[in-house]
Amino acid sequence: MRAMSAVIVSLAVLAMSAVPALAQEGGNTDEMDSALAAGWKAAFTCSGLFTAGQTLAEIEDNELDGIYQDYQRAYDRLPPVRVDTAMKTVSVTYSPDMPPRIAAWRPGYGCTQLPIGAGEGAIAYLPHFTTWPIVPSEDRGSAIGANVKVSLRTEEAERLDLPVSSAFDERTYGNGTRTSAVVVVRDGQIVAERYARGIDHETPQRTWSAGKSIAATILGVARRNGHIDIDYPAVISAWNNGADPRRAITIRNLMHMASGLDSGESGSRTDRIYFGGGRVVDQAAGKVLEAVPGTRFKYANDDTLIAMRAFREALKDDDAFHRFPYEKLLTKIGAVHTTMEIDWNGDFIASSQVWSTARDLARVGQLYLQDGMWGNERLLPEGWAEFVRTPAPVQPATGPGYGAQFWLMNDAAGVPEGTFYMAGNRGQYVVIVPSMNAIIVRRGYDVNGGARFDINSFTRDVLLGLQAAEDERAAQLATAEAESEEAEAKLPYKERIKQRFGQ
Numbered sequence: 001m002r003a004m005s006a007v008i009v010s011l012a013v014l015a016m017s018a019v020p021a022l023a024q025e026g027g028n029t030d031e032m033d034s035a036l037a038a039g040w041k042a043a044f045t046c047s048g049l050f051t052a053g054q055t056l057a058e059i060e061d062n063e064l065d066g067i068y069q070d071y072q073r074a075y076d077r078l079p080p081v082r083v084d085t086a087m088k089t090v091s092v093t094y095s096p097d098m099p100p101r102i103a104a105w106r107p108g109y110g111c112t113q114l115p116i117g118a119g120e121g122a123i124a125y126l127p128h129f130t131t132w133p134i135v136p137s138e139d140r141g142s143a144i145g146a147n148v149k150v151s152l153r154t155e156e157a158e159r160l161d162l163p164v165s166s167a168f169d170e171r172t173y174g175n176g177t178r179t180s181a182v183v184v185v186r187d188g189q190i191v192a193e194r195y196a197r198g199i200d201h202e203t204p205q206r207t208w209s210a211g212k213s214i215a216a217t218i219l220g221v222a223r224r225n226g227h228i229d230i231d232y233p234a235v236i237s238a239w240n241n242g243a244d245p246r247r248a249i250t251i252r253n254l255m256h257m258a259s260g261l262d263s264g265e266s267g268s269r270t271d272r273i274y275f276g277g278g279r280v281v282d283q284a285a286g287k288v289l290e291a292v293p294g295t296r297f298k299y300a301n302d303d304t305l306i307a308m309r310a311f312r313e314a315l316k317d318d319d320a321f322h323r324f325p326y327e328k329l330l331t332k333i334g335a336v337h338t339t340m341e342i343d344w345n346g347d348f349i350a351s352s353q354v355w356s357t358a359r360d361l362a363r364v365g366q367l368y369l370q371d372g373m374w375g376n377e378r379l380l381p382e383g384w385a386e387f388v389r390t391p392a393p394v395q396p397a398t399g400p401g402y403g404a405q406f407w408l409m410n411d412a413a414g415v416p417e418g419t420f421y422m423a424g425n426r427g428q429y430v431v432i433v434p435s436m437n438a439i440i441v442r443r444g445y446d447v448n449g450g451a452r453f454d455i456n457s458f459t460r461d462v463l464l465g466l467q468a469a470e471d472e473r474a475a476q477l478a479t480a481e482a483e484s485e486e487a488e489a490k491l492p493y494k495e496r497i498k499q500r501f502g503q
Contacts, residue, residue, distance in 0.1 A: 145188025
């Protein structure tokens with residue numbers, strides 16, 4: 001990998017001269033709206049083409065129609081994208097006076113946006129792997145968990161057909177919602193699976209904020225390997241002044257969405273990073289405290305981004321940092337169709353920019369059902385699964401509860417206690433149900449500002465189907481045992497002894 005200092009020296013001047021302070025998340029000029037809209041178009045087209053293998057028409061229908069309404073007018077003025085298949089870049093012109101917005105794909109990193117104002121020459125300075133740590137292989141079979149004995153379970157398939165098919169009808173669980181994938185896992189085995197046209201089990205989609213739960217999993221593996229202490233202050237270099245009160249923020253605070261940092265009215269909007277080619281480290285440096293750390297819940301992308309940045313600085317080895325999610329987690333659980341995207345400075349944008357398949361997300365969920373074990377290897381610390389699903393000390397004022405980068409399904413009727421889930425924009429859900437040893441994955445392309453997919457009702461209906469299948473199987477077993485006993489009772493005494501004891 002090229003030294004990160006080379007990236008900073010070559011790109012920082014462009015970034016600082018072309019992008020206003022990242023802390024200024026509101027009040028965009030028309031020029032900035034155009035730059036961000038072009039960044040959206042370049043980034044999603046790049047990832048859709050080179051990571052997900054979609055066509056331009058599919059990307060237009062599935063990815064680009066989800067643009068925030070703030071940028072719709074600017075987006076509508078943009079020209080078509082320019083794709084360089086040899087260089088694996090996508091560029092979008094938005095101003096006669098500025099270079100186009102550019103997103104560049106590289107193995108392992110997916111697509112990375114260049115900062116506003118940077119030209120194609122800057123691509124050479126982006127981080128890259130000398131050898132790619134994952135070799136994607138065909139995703140075969142129905143086993144998701146480790147050491148799972150695969151068996152034909154027709155009862156589940158029959159009982160789940162109605163809720164699963166209804167998830168795709170754009171009506172039952174939300175008018176106009178667009179489901180792209182559903183995977184249901186029971187006892188480590190897929191028992192129901194369905195995809196929309198153009199999508200299959202090896203098609204990755206952006207996780208959006210479900211990526212936060214993947215970040216929590218990476219941090220858990222990091223703790224297991226002795227790289228971080230979540231109760232130690234998350235000191236990043238931007239806060240490394242003894243007088244800086246942000247030094248009191250711990251990784252635990254960040255995971256609980258309780259950093260106390262100012263993240264604007266909507267902490268889920270970090271557009272200057274997601275679409276502007278901004279750097280995570282600049283975002284962290286520009287945030288000031290507005291509450292005592294650990295005393296207030298505020299959902300914020302920044303908290304996840306900073307937690308991962310703290311891990312990077314603790315590791316002190318960028319190549320090891322970039323390899324870590326793949327070598328220490330994803331390959332071990334078979335999630336080889338997942339890509340963690342970075343900013344041009346090398347920080348994972350794990351709060352949202354992760355591309356993964358429905359099956360790979362189910363594998364992450366399965367790791368939690370197995371309390372962090374995969375086969376005979378412990379990946380997560382003992383108790384980590386309990387930690388992420390335990391209500392944080394300070395909770396959202398309304399709606400579902402929150403653990404540590406996972407949501408709690410504690411407000412859903414008919415759903416067992418202890419159910420927790422990953423959730424992301426446009427209807428990305430991974431529901432983990434420990435009491436039933438089940439995982440429910442729903443992926444979607446729901447329209448921003450439209451109806452939300454009713455994950456609570458869908459979860460309830462799927463669990464009812466699983467329970468009905470279990471009851472049916474138990475009834476069949478009881479009937480078979482009764483018939484066997486009845487048949488045995490009709491045999492002569494000596495024959496019964498022979499059958500029972502093999503004598």
